[in-house]
Amino acid sequence: MGRRDVRDESDFRSRPSKKGSRPRTKQRPQHSDAVTGLVTGVDRGRYTLLVGGADGTVVTAMKARELTRTRVVVGDRVDVVGDTSGAEGTLGRIVRIQDRTSVLRRTADDTDPYERIVVANADQLVVVTALAQPEPRTGMIDRCVVAAYDAGMSVLLCLTKADLASPDALRALYEPLGVEVVVTRRAPTDDGADGALTLAPDSVEEVRDRLRGLVSVLVGHSGVGKSTLINALVPEAGRATGVVNDVTGRGRHTSTSAVALELPVGPDRDDHDGWVIDTPGVRSFGLAHVEVAHLLHAFEDLDEVAQECPRGCTHLADAPDCALDEWIEASPAAERPARAARLGSFRRLLTSRTGADA
Numbered sequence: 001m002g003r004r005d006v007r008d009e010s011d012f013r014s015r016p017s018k019k020g021s022r023p024r025t026k027q028r029p030q031h032s033d034a035v036t037g038l039v040t041g042v043d044r045g046r047y048t049l050l051v052g053g054a055d056g057t058v059v060t061a062m063k064a065r066e067l068t069r070t071r072v073v074v075g076d077r078v079d080v081v082g083d084t085s086g087a088e089g090t091l092g093r094i095v096r097i098q099d100r101t102s103v104l105r106r107t108a109d110d111t112d113p114y115e116r117i118v119v120a121n122a123d124q125l126v127v128v129t130a131l132a133q134p135e136p137r138t139g140m141i142d143r144c145v146v147a148a149y150d151a152g153m154s155v156l157l158c159l160t161k162a163d164l165a166s167p168d169a170l171r172a173l174y175e176p177l178g179v180e181v182v183v184t185r186r187a188p189t190d191d192g193a194d195g196a197l198t199l200a201p202d203s204v205e206e207v208r209d210r211l212r213g214l215v216s217v218l219v220g221h222s223g224v225g226k227s228t229l230i231n232a233l234v235p236e237a238g239r240a241t242g243v244v245n246d247v248t249g250r251g252r253h254t255s256t257s258a259v260a261l262e263l264p265v266g267p268d269r270d271d272h273d274g275w276v277i278d279t280p281g282v283r284s285f286g287l288a289h290v291e292v293a294h295l296l297h298a299f300e301d302l303d304e305v306a307q308e309c310p311r312g313c314t315h316l317a318d319a320p321d322c323a324l325d326e327w328i329e330a331s332p333a334a335e336r337p338a339r340a341a342r343l344g345s346f347r348r349l350l351t352s353r354t355g356a357d358a
């Protein structure tokens with residue numbers, strides 16, 4: 001059975017068909033012939049699946065009737081029946097969504113409980129932020145961190161354009177939160193001759209190392225260099241980003257559909273070990289769905305201390321008798337600055353949950 005406990009907009013959109021539900025007969029297929037596919041793209045009711053691992057077959061599919069009310073997103077592993085040959089013009093049928101290991105969600109905005117699933121089964125959120133042009137916005141980074149921790153994903157902060165500005169300040173701000181930081185920059189040899197900017201190869205390799213073996217979701221504001229980075233990481237991405245542009249082309253309703261790209265990592269780069277999921281429509285995260293207690297779970301040390309808080313404690317700076325304040329006061333002098341930085345960061349995240357993105 002598909003998971004029905006995950007609420008998303010499809011629950012609100014679908015309406016019962018006029019013909020009503022047909023009685024279920026014993027002829028209902030068991031789908032024992034189903035194969036597993038990974039959803040790599042979604043476009044207007046058509047799902048692009050990869051069946052049979054990295055060198056598998058690309059199959060186009062639609063959802064079976066019984067899944068009408070269930071949303072299938074990029075990263076989902078699904079059972080598919082019917083024509084899975086991948087031949088031109090064929091269409092498979094998705095009959096089941098396998099259990100998800102993580103669900104990255106966002107709310108349209110903080111006051112709107114209308115919740116969307118962005119990507120399923122991802123391990124890591126890569127927040128791509130330029131150090132300059134455009135200026136980094138910590139509010140946006142904080143919100144991404146909250147969304148990732150809520151989803152049970154880790155965060156990699158990828159700071160781009162280090163040829164223009166130093167990464168030190170942002171590093172200092174995020175490392176206390178357990179956020180890993182990686183830095184990319186323009187190659188010193190880049191003369192911009194062929195129109196496309198070339199990134200320093202060692203900086204790209206450092207990013208690749210952090211993506212190895214994982215499913216990573218990339219988010220970032222327009223202009224931060226996300227496409228440049230994806231093109232450097234995935235040689236065929238030029239084609240793939242072309243697809244993305246088709247989907248999200250100007251003049252159409254903004255699509256939030258994500259696209260999964262296989263990451264070549266082997267010595268000859270014909271090995272695939274990892275996925276990069278681009279999210280063209282996701283520029284920020286509304287966080288109305290995130291619970292404080294859930295966010296706190298991402299901070300084991302603070303979570304333990306907060307057990308001592310008064311009931312209903314908000315854990316914010318103005319909360320009376322918050323045990324987190326006592327934790328700082330009671331700390332050994334040597335540990336105090338680190339603890340204070342960590343608590344400060346956590347409280348910043350708590351505030352960003354309801355604050356404005358800009």
Ligand SMILES: Nc1nc2c(ncn2[C@@H]2O[C@H](COP(=O)(O)OP(=O)(O)OP(=O)(O)O)[C@@H](O)[C@H]2O)c(=O)[nH]1
Pocket residue numbers: 160161162163164184185186196197199220221222223224225226227228229
């Ligand atoms: N100086 C410098 N410029 C960079 C770097 N990376 C990308 N750029 C430039 O920044 C601009 C934006 O890069 P894109 O890769 O198109 O940015 P994007 O995040 O994909 O933006 P959208 O396509 O709008 O989503 C381009 O002019 C790039 O050449 C970098 O490391 N250093």
Ligand SMILES: [Zn+2]
Pocket residue numbers: 306309310313314315316319321322323324
């Ligand atoms: Zn508290």
